[in-house]
Amino acid sequence: MKNLIKIILPIILILLTTTNSISSEKLFEEAKKKFKKKDYEKSKFLFQRNIVFNPKNAESYLYLAKIFKSEENQEEEEKNLDTALLLQPDNEEAIYMLINIQIDRSNFEKANTLMNRFSNVCKSMCNKKTEISKSLQDIEANDEKTN
Numbered sequence: 001m002k003n004l005i006k007i008i009l010p011i012i013l014i015l016l017t018t019t020n021s022i023s024s025e026k027l028f029e030e031a032k033k034k035f036k037k038k039d040y041e042k043s044k045f046l047f048q049r050n051i052v053f054n055p056k057n058a059e060s061y062l063y064l065a066k067i068f069k070s071e072e073n074q075e076e077e078e079k080n081l082d083t084a085l086l087l088q089p090d091n092e093e094a095i096y097m098l099i100n101i102q103i104d105r106s107n108f109e110k111a112n113t114l115m116n117r118f119s120n121v122c123k124s125m126c127n128k129k130t131e132i133s134k135s136l137q138d139i140e141a142n143d144e145k146t147n
Contacts (some may be wrong), residue, residue: 010130015147023053024050024054024057024125027046027049027050027053028046028050028054028057030046030091031046031047031050031060031063032063035047035066035067040067040070040071043063043067044064045094047060047063048060048065049065050144056087057087058083058084058085058088058091058094059084060133061080061083061084062080062081062084062086062091062093063098064080065074065080065081065084065094066097067079068080074104078098081094081098081101082098085098086132088104089121090121091121092118092121092122092123092124092125093125095114095117095121096118096128096132098114098126099111099114099115099118099132102114103132103135103136108136111132111135111136112136115129115132115133115136136145
């Protein structure tokens with residue numbers, strides 16, 4: 001009987017792990033579909049649910065940040081971007097979004113630090129460097145006028 005339990009228990013654990021992984025993937029894909037259709041409430045719920053099954057899914061946090069951006073909830077947007085970057089430090093889209101938050105806050109120093117980080121990791125979004133640089137120059141010019 002003990003030998004049977006030793007054999008069955010690992011099989012059950014493997015099945016449960018595989019089931020969670022599959023359901024997590026399905027949740028993520030369904031959440032992305034809802035997001036693309038701009039059904040943000042349902043997609044937010046599904047991304048949050050996906051995080052319960054897969055708390056290390058940086059993409060779910062990135063999508064949540066995008067949803068909070070659309071809701072103009074900068075605090076929650078930033079929290080989710082920070083978490084995405086904690087899990088995936090070279091996520092150029094998350095860094096880019098954080099730069100825009102700092103530019104919006106006129107935080108030149110933080111935006112400039114993030115810009116350097118962005119420059120080091122960019123692959124597909126390198127064309128955004130010019131846009132960011134211009135925004136940073138505008139902040140710097142405004143700061144000089146104020147002082």
